[in-house]
Amino acid sequence: MTDVHALREAGFDDGEILEINQVVSYFSYANRTVMGLGCSTTGDIIGLSPGNSDDPDDWSHS
Numbered sequence: 001m002t003d004v005h006a007l008r009e010a011g012f013d014d015g016e017i018l019e020i021n022q023v024v025s026y027f028s029y030a031n032r033t034v035m036g037l038g039c040s041t042t043g044d045i046i047g048l049s050p051g052n053s054d055d056p057d058d059w060s061h062s
Contacts, residue, residue, distance in 0.1 A: 007017050052058045 004017060007020065012020070052060075
């Protein structure tokens with residue numbers, strides 16, 4: 001509960017605290033799932049177009 005109290009003191013309301021909790025929990029789950037499958041992004045440039053990774057301005061994924 002210390003974290004919740006700190007968030008309330010920082011000005012967050014209950015709905016915002018719930019949303020923070022849900023986002024953090026989802027990313028924790030997703031990261032553990034990916035790590036458990038042995039996936040790696042080594043050598044990847046995250047976010048760039050898979051079909052055009054030579055162009056750092058091309059973020060399309062079509």
